[in-house]
Amino acid sequence: MSLSTPFSDSIEQLELLNVLELNSTRKRMRVVIRKLGDDAKPIFLLTKGADNIIFERLIRGGDEMKRATRITWRSLRATGRGR
Structure with missing residues (x-):
C-alpha cells in the first residue's frame, strides 16, 4: 500500500502486517505496518480511537x-x- 501525508511530498510504501479491529469494548482500532524501501524496515503500530x-x-x-x-x-x- 502507499501513503502520502500533508507533511511530505514523498509517497511511502508500506506493508500491512495486522489489523486489530475496532470494537465497542476497546473503543479503538490498531494497525501494524512495516515501512518498505528502508534497510531497517521499521514496524509501526498506528492507533485510532476516541481521544x-x-x-x-x-x-x-x-x-x-x-x-x-x-x-x-x-x-x-x-x-x-x-x-
Missing part, C-alpha cells in the same frame, strides 16, 4: 503529547482536513 480512551493509556508525563494532539486536531479542522 479520551487513547489518552488514558499514555504513560505518566504524556501531557506534551496530549497538548500536541489537540493542537494538531484543531489545525486539521480549521483547514478542513480533520473531521
Whole structure:
C-alpha cells in the first residue's frame, strides 16, 4: 500500500502486517505496518480511537503529547482536513 501525508511530498510504501479491529469494548482500532524501501524496515503500530480512551493509556508525563494532539486536531479542522 502507499501513503502520502500533508507533511511530505514523498509517497511511502508500506506493508500491512495486522489489523486489530475496532470494537465497542476497546473503543479503538490498531494497525501494524512495516515501512518498505528502508534497510531497517521499521514496524509501526498506528492507533485510532476516541481521544479520551487513547489518552488514558499514555504513560505518566504524556501531557506534551496530549497538548500536541489537540493542537494538531484543531489545525486539521480549521483547514478542513480533520473531521
